[in-house]
Structures are given as structure tokens and as C-alpha cells.
Amino acid sequence: MSSNRNYSQLTIKKLFGFAGGRCSMCRTKITLNATENDEAAQIGEIAHIIGSSEDGPRGDGNYPKDKLDDYENLILLCPTCHKKIDKQSNSYPLSKLHTIKSNHEKWVDEQLEVSNLEISSKELDIIIRNISSGDYNPSFSFEEFEHINVSDKINKNDFSSQVKRLLDIGLIKTYEVKSFVTEMDKVDKKFINALKSFFKDKYLELKEKHDDNDEIFLELWEYIQNDSYSFSENAAALSVLCYMFELCEVFEK
Ligand SMILES: [Zn+2]
Incomplete structure (x- = not known):
């Protein structure tokens, strides 16, 4: 370079x-x-x-x-x-x-898509434990919006076609992320809030630095990939990010 x-x-x-x-x-x-x-x-x-x-x-x-x-x-x-x-x-x-x-770039999308179809709780466990292990003390109150229309939310954020494509790929498996997170939350009552706090904290921090939502999205994804370079973990991280995109107050809605 x-x-x-x-x-x-x-x-x-x-x-x-x-x-x-x-x-x-x-x-x-x-x-x-x-x-x-x-x-x-x-x-x-x-x-x-x-x-x-x-x-x-x-x-x-x-x-x-x-x-x-x-x-x-x-x-x-x-x-x-x-x-x-x-x-x-x-x-x-x-x-x-x-x-x-x-x-x-098409090949990369295909690898992520194939990996996303196969993500298992092993990858989710690595990704989610890693990001929820910090001491994120929820200072926010969370508004649930289960009925959010995801495609409306995607359109409000002016993502490029490539980031939209990543969202499509990641959204394939958010129900698996949800069931994994729900199971974890049964064991540890603070789990979901810790995860949401992580994303909201990080999102607000990035929003201060960048105007472009592509940049925020790509940086969040990079951040939670945890130096992992396998497509299966990258894809799992993408689905976790997309699940949080659906679930919490990150990005415009
Ligand atoms: Zn080469």
C-alpha cells in the first residue's frame, strides 16, 4: 500500500x-x-x-x-x-x-451465503460470547420493536447495494441467532441487555466518527469478527450484526 x-x-x-x-x-x-x-x-x-x-x-x-x-x-x-x-x-x-x-466480490458473497446457511451454534457461541463478555452496564432503556419492518429500515439508511447484499445474506439466519440468544438469556438474565448495550455503545461511538452508514456497518462487522478469517465465523458475525440491526436501536429507523 x-x-x-x-x-x-x-x-x-x-x-x-x-x-x-x-x-x-x-x-x-x-x-x-x-x-x-x-x-x-x-x-x-x-x-x-x-x-x-x-x-x-x-x-x-x-x-x-x-x-x-x-x-x-x-x-x-x-x-x-x-x-x-x-x-x-x-x-x-x-x-x-x-x-x-x-x-x-461475487465469490465472497457466495461464500458468506453458503456459510450462513450452515452456521452452527459453535460459531455463534464464539462470536456472541466474545462480544457480550465485556462489562456493558446497560445505561439505556431498551424499547423492543419486534414488529419493525426491516426493509423499511434498510432503505432509511442509504446503504450501498453491496452493503444491502450483505444485509440480505446476514438476515437469512437471524432466527438462529435469536434462538441462541434466547437460550443464553435463560441462563443469564442480563445476557440480551449486555448484547444490546454492546451494539448501542459501539454504534453511538461510530456515529460520532462517521457520516456514512456503510462505514459504520462495515466497521461494526469487522469489529465483531474477532480477528477471525474463516468464512463461517465471518458469516456468523454478519448474522449477529443483522439480528441486532433488526432488534435494537442502532442505525436510522
Ligand atoms: Zn494474489
């Missing part, structure tokens, strides 16, 4: 989130797990589709400079694939790179 570029935080979240933290070409994970001696590390590279410099690979002096660093002109790659498309740029014209990017 060049350090002198002007990628917005939202652009970076979209690139990593929609690409599932994988190289868009070879699909290798671009996050290295923590080891005994090192912290987790990120080795992904953000590559320009229209080149960042006029004379470099895929350069185009007529392309508006202020659009070069937009999400639409970027693709997430591993270092090797980034080298490949730059060293053999004639083999990777613009149209090919756009196709690679959109095919990869």
Missing part, C-alpha cells in the same frame, strides 16, 4: 470487507495470523486499475486525478498478484481487472 495515497477509511473498509480479506486474483488470505512472537499482520496491497501515474502501468493522463484513489478504481491484491499485473500490464487490461474484481 503506498503511503502517499489518499484512500479514505471508507474506501479501505469497502475494499477489504467486500473482498473478504483475500486477494482478488488468487484468493489467498492477505492477513497473517498472530504467532508466538508476532502480532497478526496485513500484507494486502491496494492496486490501481487506471494507473496512479501517467507513465506507469495502465496510466491514463486524461483520467481525473481526484478519482484515482476511489473504491471504483482500486482492487485488493496480494503482493505477488500486484507485481504480476504491473510487470505484465498488457495481459491485464482495465476491463479484465474490473471483471476480476467483480467476480471476486
